[in-house]
Amino acid sequence: MTKFNFSKRVPADGTDAVGVILKAAADPKIISFAGGLPAPELFPVKAMKEAVDQVFAERGQEVMQYGAAKGVTALRELVLQRVKEKENVTGQLDNVLMTTGSEQALDLVGKAFVNPGDTVLVEQPTYLCALDVFKSYGANFVGVEMDEAGMKMDALEEALKAHPEAKLVYTVPNFQNPTGRTMALKRREKLAELAAKYDVYVLEDNPYGEIRFKGQHVPAVKSFDKTGHVFYMGTFSKTLAPGFRLGWVVADEAVVNKLTVLKQSADLHTDNLAQYAVVEFLKHNDLDAHVKQISDLYGQRKALMTEGLEKYFPQGVKYTDPEGGMFLWVEVPGVEDTVELFKQCLEHNVAFVPGDPFYAGEPQPGAFRLNYSNAQEDQIKAGMKQLGEALQDEGEN
Amino acid sequence: MTKFNFSKRVPADGTDAVGVILKAAADPKIISFAGGLPAPELFPVKAMKEAVDQVFAERGQEVMQYGAAKGVTALRELVLQRVKEKENVTGQLDNVLMTTGSEQALDLVGKAFVNPGDTVLVEQPTYLCALDVFKSYGANFVGVEMDEAGMKMDALEEALKAHPEAKLVYTVPNFQNPTGRTMALKRREKLAELAAKYDVYVLEDNPYGEIRFKGQHVPAVKSFDKTGHVFYMGTFSKTLAPGFRLGWVVADEAVVNKLTVLKQSADLHTDNLAQYAVVEFLKHNDLDAHVKQISDLYGQRKALMTEGLEKYFPQGVKYTDPEGGMFLWVEVPGVEDTVELFKQCLEHNVAFVPGDPFYAGEPQPGAFRLNYSNAQEDQIKAGMKQLGEALQDEGEN
Incomplete structure (x- = not known):
């Protein structure tokens, strides 16, 4: 053998x-x-089937042909609209890249930023697949303490001082996987501020934010970002269908452009059928x-x-x-x-x-x-x- | 900024x-x-629409839920059947991994095998996206001369002797991108033999093999592989629909398992809707x-x-x-x-x-x-x- x-x-x-x-x-x-x-x-099986019927009726050839690396324009526009409405995250079309699930967004950001030996700061505990991805690019991890209000900002600032080489802070601010904890508003503001102050990037991973059954929504860390240091990730996996593998990144145009280059090497573009199906679904259904x-x-x-x-x-x-x-x-x-x-x-x-x-x-x-x-x-x-x-x-x- | x-x-x-x-x-x-x-x-827009209808009628929930990292079992079985019939490539279910287009297969093999500084041997000229992928993992390239019968095996053996550290040989044996050239049968046998002799892996990328309008089909390099050194890649992009992003790798089980670990980090699994749609399409239509x-x-x-x-x-x-x-x-x-x-x-x-x-x-x-x-x-x-x-x-x- x-x-x-x-x-x-x-x-x-x-x-x-x-x-x-x-x-x-x-x-x-x-x-x-x-x-x-x-x-x-x-x-929503029935509604999604109707959406797919519509896609084949209107653009059968287009959906089967190669598509754009950044994703279907109509879907990127709908995503922008939704993150503005829900998270107060604003951007233009050039700020959004569709990914093959938000797992791919993690992978592309890891590949684009983490050199072997680079320090990545993570919540303690954190999403285990993120650890796997960053590890595959050679990251060294520094864990940051959490409490019921999420990652502790004093602990983060200590870690940033102790690790001036730190490249990336990874956070799941809403109903975190695995703890279910949510980062408090003031900490989000502080996190955006620390990112700029220490010139470290924040990868904000928000798969669960819309699935709130109690309490008040807290806007995204990205909504406090004035310098482009925060990269925001979302997905349709928890609100619509994980099997369709549709996620996105909202970030500075320079970042989106480089992630797009890597996306082309990763899988050229995200499946067209799933993207167009969700565009049609969103046109005719009330996602809220x-x-x-x-x-x-x-x-x-x-x-x-x-x-x-x-x-x-x-x-x-x-x-x-x-x-x-x-x-x-x-x-x-x-x-x-x-x-x-x-x-x-x-x-x-x-x-x-x-x-x-x-x-x-x-x-x-x-x-x-x-x-x-x-x-x-x-x-x-x-x-x-x-x-x-x-x-x-x-x-x- | x-x-x-x-x-x-x-x-x-x-x-x-x-x-x-x-x-x-x-x-x-x-x-x-x-x-x-x-x-x-x-x-085949109409037939594919019918296939998708069937998928929603029979397994709407399943197709929208998370799926398996290796892909939909029924599709992997159909792929195995087809590569056996067309390419004389044999394998069991554990030898096949579905990928998000064959571009992802390139990416996963690059990530799994190419350390920074590793030597990758490529046809001169070769598929430019493969160069981009391997470059992103730090490959050094050595170009191997071609003629009308594809990569020259004497030139390859010279290169293998001159580069004993070589890790991977990348080839598009059928109607190569960019030249349209096809590797002669005897060279394929020789390539499998050289791979074993010099303990170097061959990545055989075959997107175009079935699209033959003249001459006799030549079986895959992989069909001559006795040692597991050849990894075979295929895709539905040229025979069915590139927009669905469906490719595959057939390789030794140990290789498939490691590629699967990296696939989980890359995008968890390939879009279920596209996979099940092609399963249904193949059941009811004559792909040949x-x-x-x-x-x-x-x-x-x-x-x-x-x-x-x-x-x-x-x-x-x-x-x-x-x-x-x-x-x-x-x-x-x-x-x-x-x-x-x-x-x-x-x-x-x-x-x-x-x-x-x-x-x-x-x-x-x-x-x-x-x-x-x-x-x-x-x-x-x-x-x-x-x-x-x-x-x-x-x-x-």
């Missing part, structure tokens, strides 16, 4: 801990809070009403989950209480090995994602992520009971 | 020569042979018959183009006579500056892509690429006359 000589960017065998966990959690007898999927029962349905459902599921936490979990367990999004974060005191805890919970037929892979630095033992968007109500009730029992057992060992 | 500190992977400003050329060629009064688009009038239509049309257009070359071009001009694909290659003797020649031809309202950017090393002056798939018959006739006049003028200067 040939032994392949992979590049330094390729992770070693046996490092895909999350893959192993998701595989274990896929057993049909397991109630899984491990994944990160939207509720498929709310996908649809997003409200999603938010209402997720709010109910979150409430059921925290009820279960209160009812079944041992004393002393801490958890976040998000106002939107898809995840909450649990911290069980006294646990030494979270993966071991995961295995015990699997024996009780319930699964989550252990916290460890979300940490750039030393993980906090006993922390894990729960997803509430993709479980039915009866599964949440039963699953939280089973999880509570597993944790009680753990306490007794 | 902020001056952005991009990574070393990002090309400098003003290096997108081809972008400038395509922009100039887009002027409606110009007859352009510069692009590389399929003939849109042959896209459709490909024959395409090949027949391109054959007619190629014939018109070479007739024009014979009739209008100055004595001494050489050109290739491809048996398939979308491009032919012209060499005009005595030209010093091909970009200057391009500008003169623009004044005669006709455009091509100058050969320079297709060369990893020293370009051959006076060489350029002509595309015949995307021009109507009357455009080809008029355009070749104009081009001939421009070249006659050039000869007189």
